[in-house]
Amino acid sequence: MKRIDQIEPFRVMQLLERARALEAAGRDIIHMEIGEPDFPTPAAVLAAAHASLDRGDQYYTASTGEPRLQQALADWYQQEYGISVDARRILITPGSSGAFAMLYAVLLEQGDRVLLPDPGYPCQRNFVRLAGGEAVNIAVGPETNYHLSAALLQQHWQHHTRLAVVINPSNPTGTLIDPGMLAHLAAHCRDHGGYLICDEIYHGLTYGCSPASALEHDAIIVNSFSKRWAMTGWRVGWTIVPDTLIEPCRRVMQNIFIAAPTISQHAALAALASGEASETMRQAYDERRRYLLDTLPSLGFQVAIEPQGAFYIYASVAALTDDAESFCWRMLEEAGVAITPGNDFGQFRANEHVRFSYATSLSRLREGVRRLRSFLQHEHWAGVGIADIPS
């Protein structure tokens, strides 16, 4: 198959496009499909961007990023996690996407295997294929918090396996990797001559816990300002690599994107100092999370493991349907509620699952729940005891 034909579209994007078309035609749609913060970028970050424009910061930075931002991130790791890291190892990228595109270009040879969890972030499989690698999707479930485990790595690690890639907390499940397991994963990869890459983009959006960074286990870290600081459109993130990879990464960065956007890098400096704004957002997400966790089961959506991070709830719809994708399209068209079908995230039991995003205000989430309940009751949805659903 041609490489381009192996690249899957995001189903959520198709759903979103349809939702936008319905809105353009006058329908009101509740967006529980989008993985993008609904909060504005913090005021301090906007102020820093204005100041950067006024200073005329429009030239390229170094390929590896504005040195002050690298140093500020090193200081932030000390303060946030108590980890000391050389600022030179922190490479500034155009979002976490830029980091992954670059890392796979540096680390993979044609045919190299990359172990990924299924369900997992859909771009990962496509990134790996674009770099000529083979994405190995490993079924994960509640028994491992929907994460790779040392036993799964042991089982699937073969010749030409080069990487295991995890995202902690997980997209789509919002669940965390057990801290002891994180150390085991990193050790397994290292012992087998490979690397663990840990995507920590939802760090800072956790509820009742503060996960450690896999940096303390010498994993390669990917992170971004997009989620925690509500800076998606700014396109700025970072990766932390071992000393030996700095030079090859720099070579690839010089070529594939030259540098991350300059104004965004200056704005990101202010983000690191804006702790209060991000704490306010975190509390709002937590309130929404608790509301949905309290409510969804009564509609027939079952949540196997309480998510402690990100802004997602991964729920079984097995009691409602055996075709989550059709279910989601019907919910959009008939109930005006957009949710993402499981098959955006892999194949393992994908047709039994959907992902709810709560990057939408509590009042809109309440309206979404009201519509779902009304629809499921009115339709006398087959396979669920509708009479048991409280109104």
Add this chain to the structure above:
Amino acid sequence: MKRIDQIEPFRVMQLLERARALEAAGRDIIHMEIGEPDFPTPAAVLAAAHASLDRGDQYYTASTGEPRLQQALADWYQQEYGISVDARRILITPGSSGAFAMLYAVLLEQGDRVLLPDPGYPCQRNFVRLAGGEAVNIAVGPETNYHLSAALLQQHWQHHTRLAVVINPSNPTGTLIDPGMLAHLAAHCRDHGGYLICDEIYHGLTYGCSPASALEHDAIIVNSFSKRWAMTGWRVGWTIVPDTLIEPCRRVMQNIFIAAPTISQHAALAALASGEASETMRQAYDERRRYLLDTLPSLGFQVAIEPQGAFYIYASVAALTDDAESFCWRMLEEAGVAITPGNDFGQFRANEHVRFSYATSLSRLREGVRRLRSFLQHEHWAGVGIADIPS
């Protein structure tokens, strides 16, 4: 060889790093190596960016770009070139780098051949290798204005040749493709089941001529706001693809960069309307160009074809040295003038050539010329009749 080991560093970046180190130690360095406008981003663009921040434009745009920017570019092609193009075919990318990374991912399979001019823009070879393709460097000289010709395509196009990639005006030579030849190049690629990609990033920076866009010959176009509008650090460009490629391009864009920076896209809308600012810059570049063309030959730098575009002069140093790279390092260390050795741009007669950039003020260029003359005279530089150099 491992893929990453095929990726060459930019020599100009090493030179620039050393220049910065010398500056940090108190030396004054004339920068004639950097391919980045020295002008500030036009005021109207900055104003639009401020307004965009105030409006809260911080979310992702569609992967293919903000629709109003796509439409504005379509209108701009009508106005600038008299070409009508469907806005849907114009895909907004993070700089021209993002466009190339995406296009090669879409168009190349492992081992596909891509025909490139030597000398040429160094990233192209690396982009092709990163995508698993084979970069075929074709020696070009003054007889074809340092560009690929139909005869050269005929000679080098084989099975598995998929693309020819040109940049018009050229980096590093500043020369233009003959308009008739451009049509022939596009026809050749099309007739052989491939594509011509034409990088037009230096359009608008031409002197005494206005090149046509290869869009009228149905080539794939890559362009950017970086050079003409002095917006390098903003990371926003575009590509124009045939209808049939929109969907595969969108799939790759969703994955590898999600979208170009949002604020930059809104600023770019204002750039398209700021014709006067870019004309002022163009006239300043032209003045510098004429100064260097009048002066460099008297120092021993020979220019075979007068460059009519970009902000580069590609000069032979055969009268001065047979090792352009060592020559450039000596000029930097001993004369405080940074210029780029030819081997950044390929191998063909690379050791006999250097690239001067005139993205530096006229007064600094004058000082650079003064230093070069003084150095070459004082040193009684071997191989050139120094007595012949006028003081």
